[in-house]
Structure formats: structure tokens, C-alpha cells
Amino acid sequence: MTHLPLTRREMLDVTGIGFGGLAMRSLLAEDGLLAASANPLASVPAGVLARAKSVIFLFAYGGPSHVDLFDYKPALRKWENKPIPVFDRKDAFNKTTHATAMPSPWSFHRHGESGLYVSELFPELSGCADELCMVHSMHCESNNHAPALFHMNTGFLLPGRPSMGSWVTYGLGSDNQSLPAFVVMWDYRGGPIGGAQNWTSGFLPAAFQGTPFRSKGEPIINLDRPPGLSGESQRARLNLIQRLNRRHLDQRPAAADLEARIASYELAYRMQMSAPEAVAIEGETRETQRLYGIDQPISSYFGRQCLMARRLVERGVRFVQLYSGGGDQQLSWDAHSGIRENLEQHCPEIDRPVAGLIKDLKRRGLLDETLIVWGGEFGRMPTHQGTAGRDHNPRGFTVWLAGGGVKGGITYGTTDDFGYAAQENPVSIPDLHATCLHLLGLDHEALTYHHRGRDMRLTDVSGRVIDDILA
């Protein structure tokens, strides 16, 4: 079961010198100027079996409808307006949800050599079918947005646990010290419910929490110099800071904590240059921008974010999470009142950007080392809510993965004939997490952090790597 020589924690235990020692090594290697550092984000050598170096998690917030998008269920046509036998009222979130089947208003076609079914709502993404690994048998434990989001992001229904991005950066550090290791970007309509609790580092040190990047203006808060301060003046201040720091350090030789803080100022100074550069998509060719749909109003916003995501992982950022959908109901993928209106809004917003991201990563040779995960906090009912909507469905839904060491053009697991509940090879959220960690070369049972008397894990007491989808 061991893939890594040592987990981060084990390494710390073995060396007995804590973060400082780890960081000292890697920073020395990276930057001869720095003698020592307690930088917790210093890169940790990946395990030999690591397939992916970074993750781009495309989160379709609100609960995207698997039966209209990826999980083709012709039986719904036959059962149209008839109660389906598997329906259980207890699973529904809303009172207005019926047991009667509502077939998808859209047609599905087979695509690529693999012949994967994709809805006509994704004309561009269909073209990438051979890259997609569809897990149709996902299930989760809450039919309410906030707990389900926390579940998908942290493995727990209650808020406060470290998110997957935090665990990954805790385990692997970052390959770029001038950028945050874990970046989050959200929809222009608002952040997901629960906000920062979705990218919190929980009981892990704060250095591992997600850093929100803004799509306009300074990407990180306080990145820009205060108004009226010239670059020269800032450098002059920094020079004096560091001279006084050196003098202070001279009287306290080999103090790793002081040296780490000195280094952090140089890193911050570099970040002021690197972060704007990393998100400066204006420098990309028109062809690339078009590839991501930036030229189209409907897909321009998410397209920009997907392109930024590529630029970030290209620069060594470990984990990028993008949210599509924000706010209530139809502003997110939460199609209670009308599936047609909802998906006709949201699918074109992401179709080109996501397809563009896959194609662009592939042609740059980055797809193999970048794991893309697409999914929401749950799926939707194959039955009516009201006349034209669909309710939350935690019992069965689709998440797809691409790149990063997964097999492309395959499906794994099934829901029943109606798309109601996971049937064959059900996959829990800890299973998904375990698989993602595995692809990054991390053993989900060994990646632990001692807290409140226990060695805590992202996958808590469960989780199983889905071997069948590994390339």
C-alpha cells in the first residue's frame, strides 16, 4: 500500500527537525541565498509512483444534473410522467419533488473512439470524450448544499476540517515559492455557501489554506503597493528592513525562525511580480484565448479563469479550485425551478473553457501531470420537481476526471436505469479523495496530522483507491 518513501509527517518525525529542517534542504537547493527557512510550503519530493503534480478542481456548485449531462438514461423516456419504483421521498430535499420520471430534454450522442455518451449541451467538451474518465456511481451523505459541499471539499459534513487542497499542499508543498500553493477562484455571482470554510486548512497550519484569487484588479489582496508608494521607495523600505533584520540576526546566529521571516519578505516581494504575471492572460495569443471561449461573452469569465488555472499549474501551483455557479437557485447549477433554463445558461458558460483547458494542457504536454476533476456536491433527481425542475440527489451522480494518470475514454460504475442511485461499483467521496491523493503519490492512510488525540486523515476511517481507473 505504500507508494511514498515517507509521508510529510513521517519525514518530520524521522528527521526530528520539523519544518525548518525540511525547508532548509529544499530552499538551499532552490535558492543559494537562503541559509535556512521554516517555510512549510517548501516542495517535498514526490513519491516514485506520483502520476500527477497538480490538480485543477472544476467545481460545478449547486449540484449539476448528471442525467442531463453525462449519465444517459433512455429509460426515463419510457417512464415519462410515471412514478419510478426506486424513488424514496426521504431522499428528496423539497416537498414539491415528485416520483414521476422527467426525461432529459436533450439528446445524447456517442463521441470519440471511446464512444462515451455526452449530452448535446456540451458540443465542445464532447470532442474531448476520449480524455474523460467518467465516474457515474458517486454518492454522498447529505442532500443539503452546505454539508454536501463541505463533504466534497473536506471529507466531512461539518465545517472546520482541512480541505483536500490543504491536505495536498501539506503533503507535497509547492513547486513555486513566489505563488500561493493552493489557489481558489469563484464565480462572479458569488462564492459557494460556507465561503472560506470550503478551502480552509482547518487544524493544519494556516499556510496550507486556499488563497482566493480575484479575476480583476490585484489577484491577491494586499499584493499591490499602497497607493502613492513608488517601486523604488518600497524597495528602499525593504532594503532597510532586511539590513536591520540581518543585524538582529547576527546577534542571534542560526535562528531558523528569524531567517524564515527574512526569506518570507523576499518571497513576498517576488510574489508582487509573479502573481500579476501568472494571471496576465492578455499575453496569450488570440488563438489560445479563443480556445478557452474568452471571445464569447457567455464563456468569457470562466474561460479566463480556466486559462489562469493553466498558467498557475504551469508555474508550479499545486492545487487550483474553480467554482462555476454562485448564489442561489438558477445562479448556480441548482436547477429546482427549471432544468432547461438552468443548463442552457451554465453549460455554455463552461463548455468551451473546459474543453479548451483540456486541449491546451494536452498540446503543452501538461495533461499527464495535471489531474482535472469536474463535479458538484451532488447530482439531481431524474424526476420532476414542480413541472420542469430537478431536486438534489445525493444517491447517485457523476464526477469526471481527466489527465493526471487516469484512463481516458472510460466510464466507471453505474447508477440504476433511472440515474437515481449508484448501483455498480459505488464510489464514496473518501474513495474519490483517496484516488486523487494516490494519483499525486500520496497514500491517504499515511497522510496524517496528529490532532485532538488522533492521527487525522482526509479520508478519516474509510477511502479506497479506485484501481480500475488508473492509467
Next chain:
Amino acid sequence: MNVGTGDVRMSVMAWRPIRILKHPVGVLLVMTGVIAVAEVEDERPDDAAQDHWSFRQIVRSHVPRVAAADWLQTPIDAFVLSKLESAGLRPSQPATPRQLVRRISYDLVGLPPTRGDVESFERSWSVNRGAAIGQLVDRLVSSPHHGERWGRHWLDLARYADSNGFEFDFERPNAWHYRDWVIDSLNDDLGYDQFLMRQIAGDELAPRDFGSRVATGFCRHGPTVGNQSLEKNRWDELDDVISTTSEVFLGLTIGCARCHDHKYDPITQRDYYSLLAVFRTISKVDEFVGSDQQRAEIRRLDGRIREVRKREKNLKRTARPGRWSSRNGQWHQSQMVPNVRLLIGESGWTDYRVEVEFQKTAGTREPFNHSAGVQVGIRATDLKNAYWLRLGVFDNTEHELSIEVNGAGFTPLAPKVAGDVETGRWYRVRLEARGNRLRAWLDDVLQFDLVDRRLPAGRVALGNWLTTTRWRGLRVTDLAGRALLTGWPDLDRAVRPPEVTGETTRDKLNAELAELEELKARLPIAMGINDGGRREPLKTHLFNRGDHRHPGAVVEPAVPAVLAKKLIPFPAAPADARSTGRRSVLAAWMTRPDNPLVARVMANRIWQFHFGRGLVETPSDFGLNGSEPSHPGLLDWLAAELVQSGWSLKHMHRVIMSSSVYQQSSGSGASPPGRLFGAFPRRRLEAELIRDAMLAASGSLNRTMHGQGIRPRIHSSVIATSTTRKWPLVRQETAEHWRRSVYVHVRRSVLMPLLESFDAPPTTESCAVRVTTTVPTQALQLLNDRFANEQSRRMANSIRAETDRDVGRQVVSAFWRSLSRAPDAAERRECVEFVRREGLGALCHVLFNINEFVFVD
């Protein structure tokens, strides 16, 4: 802000007599009568794990013999030195008086010493070192700031916050009394036994004492889901209560035994549910504890608050006709009220373009008012449905393109763009609807270009809120440029909402609301727990695998079996009791001198807060999986001393700080201090202290104590992305914001970035040790955030105001204020030159950023 203090203080005094009611053998008087905590002989099963070091009786250890006896000032020193000597090591040199005074000041009050403090300490030090330290410690533990500093340590453990957490993050308007109670209790040196008992059973021990009732808030500070009444949440909340109680007071991770017997400790699942049985009956109450007159006042205020809230909601929602007039080819709207609008044109218009110019002639000056601006609409089907270009939203900082559906608020269709609307300037707006595509220009610059399908047709709309406006140059054309309107339409033909009677303004209502809330907050409402008036406890079942849907056998209350040699009975409450009395029994057992954990755990915490690390490095886990004490003898000696002193924390501070161990220098760094305490561990200041130190240095610090939390400025985009947006937009901080950080309102969904990035706890659970991280975003915070820059400027102004124009003297003053020392000659030369080039404010900013400022030797 300082109201209510009198009550709190009085109640602190009022607890004193209760202590004498505690009989030596554990008979406790509670409000309903006497509950006897008699001891019943009962042989407990012998367990090998019972021999774990922390479960053994505390015995005051013999002070070890050492070779270098001249180093000893207190018994503490002998314990530490003996370990050092057996490792072949020697302690570090004594710290300099200047290092000591800074260390002790930050340690006891969390503020830097002034020049006067340093110089007077140095003088008395040269006469008599021991006496100098004793006097300094005495002076500082008597300072009201001491409770603020050490209270913060306790608030970490109590996972204190002013809101519920989770997605809605509702306010807890009365939570702050607990923070003040902690501060006052520490300042008054309330015995730790009483401190503990109040927090677990204050309602049973002294139901009419406000402070005791507030103290039970300890059992309520965990996060709670507001919108769901799922049964599971109830058990999760109780789990938080018993996990936190056992970790904080007993150093036991009992929470681990919820689903199965503890993996490491001799804590069974039955122990968990027995403890649950103690707390099973509690209910959350925000109860008024005061006079009948005050009670009537609360009822009156609640009624008025409800009424004002209702009026405010209606005011915002209700569309108004405004006061329009037509002059010189312009329309003037002269009424400054919310939500003025009118519609022009034909309801059947689909694809068209509207152009108009407007000028804001006045806007509300009310700060924190997120809405005062101008809006132009297109495809308005009626007065309640339209696409609106809204200019100057979010306190006149942003523009948005929104849809309004059924008059139920505005939903942005695209990311907002930065921008404001200036008074007295003409702006040109153009809006175009073409099929599903909507575009909007401001002064011919495209602001929005998006797709939405909801509103296919409708009129043109003009509107404003809390502003007065002028309008001119209205043109409506189809997409081929043909005019749809000719000339100015007649005002009388515009569609306008009906007149609203009983006019008031939102500003007035907000002010009224704030005043009412403030009046209410002064009244003693205790956010705490009680047993809901029940004498009969609710039944507690053991849940199989921790799942409340699978209840097992009924469990009776008990303390963890491994900790009690004899069974501790939980007798039924007297017939006239209004509480089960179970928590009082638990609290009395915890504070018995023979409880092996409570005194050890607290003695270790006191040590930890002085030295940055505990003798046991897992301060909330004294179980088998926790760390072993580095100095078991010292820990027991301290624990015994704590009990013997009458549980006086101030006594413990004096004892620890008068030791040679505490007075060592922080060493060269070549040999890290480690667990042997052969040097004083150098530490970075905690988040709150960094902010407080900047305020102190700049002269801005407002030393007002107590009261409702403050809400300093937070970057508007942090507020905007916090999902709840419940934090005021502060344009300019003033003295009211510059109070100590312990008074910052703790909103779980909007933690203050400055504090959060320097490792303030996330408040989701009890925090026993703050991790110190060093990351570049902290540097960005201190380099670029407005707070650090503004305080640097204020510090420079304050220095200039008190010194002459001599730059050398200014530099000296800047050093004293920030580093509590004078610069040496080289530093002075370099800094003088820097100030001549970059200015004094720049130097102050530099000093806020350097390591010496944020580290204490």
C-alpha cells in the same frame, strides 16, 4: 461601549463568599438546597492504564539537588537545572534587563514597555534584581490589561466567537459578556477552581448572579447550525460541549470515545455517554438576569426593534415615486429617499438602445450605508421587473448590471466593476438589449456585455436611491438607430409607483435601530445554559457506533472510571430544584484536590503561555497518546503549588517569573532551547499583539475596556466574498476601532485577515496551541495593507508633534516606541539618512516590519 461593566464587576465580587460554602469533604451548597457529594466505597476494576502518569495522584515532588546551586532562585530552577546537568548542559546567561522588561510586559499585559518603564526598571534592577522583577510583575498583574492578555489565551481554549458559524453565521449579540467575564475574572484573580465551576455549572451554583450565568457560555461557544433542527445536530452540539470540557479542563480527548472505546486511553464508550448524561439536559438560553424594571425595559426594546426592522425592510423594498420636476429640458428628482423609479416608453419594446445623461446632485452621507446611487433600467416589464445598470452600489464603490424579479432585490448578472458616482458631474449611460445579449456603457466605456434570457421586452426605467439627481439627453432608438421616443416624454405619462405615506429615511431607521440595540446590549442578558427548569434529567442512551438512530442501553451519569478510585454519586436533585444538579457534582469533583488532572493541566497551560511550550507539549491531551512531561517532578510541584495557593493564577505568574529559568536569555540559537529549557524560547508575537503593538507605538491605542466587539476595517472584497457580507464597510478607522484586538468582534465567516493570517485560531474548536507560520502573505499584509501604512503615518505625526524637527531625535523616539530601546550609533546614522530620503512615516513602517518588532527574546 463601557456599559455593563459595573454589573460584571459586582458579580465578580459576589462570588467570593460562595467559596466558603464548599465543605472540605465536598459538600456543596447550590441554589435549591444542599447536594451532598458523599463518597461511596466501591472497588473500581484495576486497570494497567490507570497507572498512566497523569492519572496518578499529584504529590508535591522533592526538589532535586543540583551542582550549581548558586543559580537557583526558586524550586523551579532546581528541577530544570537538574535535568540540564544530567544532560551535561548549562543554562543560558541571564537576559539583559531590557530584554526582561520587554519579555515580561508582552507576557503579562501584551503591550510593549514605554521608555519610562524600561528606564525605571533598569534603575531598580541595578539596585536589586529580584526586587525589581517582583515589583514589575506585581505592577503588571495588577494592570487591567493583564486580563485582556491572559483572557485571550482562555478565549482560544473556549473557541469563543460572536456568531454561530456555518453558512448563515447568525450573530450572538450577548456573547461578549463572556469575554468580559473572563477578562475580569483574571484581573480579579478569581480562583481557578471557581473559574472552572462557574463555566460548567454557574447557573446551578448562583442562578441570580449575572457573571456566573455568563460563565456557562463556555458550554455554548462552539459553532452551531442555525437553520436546521436535525436531531443529529443536537448530538453534535453536545459532543462539542463534552469534548471541549474534557479537553480544556481534564486534558482528555474523550470525544474519541463517541463511537467506540478510546483507541489509546482507558476511556470507554460508556465513559463518554456517562459524561453525556451529565450534560444531556442542558438547553441554550439567552436569559435576562436583572431587575424587574430592566426586564420590562427589554420587552419594550424588543418590541421597538422588531417594529423598526419591519419598517426598514418595507422602506428598502417599496418603490417610490420621488419628487420629479421638469426644468430647462432636464428632469430633477429632489427627494432623497430609497428606491425612486419611473418607467418611460412602451411595454412591447424588445431590442433597443437607451442613452441618457445624469448628475448626482447630493447623496446620503451616512457611512456604512451600502446603497446610495443611480440606476438606469431596460426591459422593465413593470415596476418590479427589469434589468438595471446600478451605479455606486456597495457604498458607492462598485457598479453592477442586475436583474430585479418581482421587486425582491437585485441580482448581479456579471462581476461588479469598481467605480463610484461623484456628486455634481454629468455621466453618460448607454444600455442596449439585443436578443439575449445585454450591454452597458458608462461614459462610452463598455462596462458589461452578457447574456440573459429572462426578460424579453419592456420599458426604459430611471431611478435612484438616497440621492437626488438630474437627467438630460434621453434618447431611445431601435438598433437601426431610428428614434423610438421623440423629445422629452411627458412626466405625467411616465409610470410611477404610488406615493408612500408616513415617510421616514433609512438613515433615521438605522440610527434608531443602532440606538435600540445599544440600549439593549447594556442590559444583563446572559448567553449561557441551564437545565431548562428540569429537575428530572432526560434519559441518556449509549448510541451504537455513535449513531443516534441506534440507541442502546440507558446510561447513568458518572465521571470517567479510570479517574475515580471511588464511585462519584450523582444524587437526584431536591424536590424543589429547577435543575438536575449533575453539572455541579461534576464541577465539584473536578476541583477536588485529589483530582489528578485539573491542576496538572492548568499548571502546564500557565507554563506554556509563559514559555511558548508546555512541559507537556500536548496541553489538551494528557492521555496515553499525548506527550510525556519533560519535567514530571516540576509539573507536579507546580500543580501542587497551584492548589495550595487557593488556585491563584497570579501567584503562579509570580512564582514562575521569579525563576532563573524564566530570566535566562533566549540563547544564541546555535543550541535550540528545546524541551530542557536551557534557554528562554524566543517567540513571535501572537496576531493580536502585533496589531496592538502597532497601535501602541503609533499612539492610537484606545484603552477602553469591555463592551460589544469592535469591527475594524476589512478590505471590501473580503467582506464581499464572505457569503454573509455581515461586516460594515469602514472607510476610515477612528479611535473607536483602535481598541485592543481582544475586543475585535469574532465573526466566524469574516475573520479579520490581519489576525487570521498571523495564526489567530479559526474558532471551530478549542485551540490549545497556536501554530506559528511564516508565509509571504503575512509580509504582504504588513507591507501593503492600509492598517500598517496608516498607523505608520500616525506614528510619524505623533512623533513630530512631541519632538522638534531634529531627525536624530525623531529616529530615537521611533525606536523607543516600536522596539522599547534606543538605536545604536550605526542604526541611528542609517535611519537618519533614510528618514531624510524617504520620510519619517517610511521609517515607522519599516520598524513595524522588522523581526525585532514581532519577536520577543
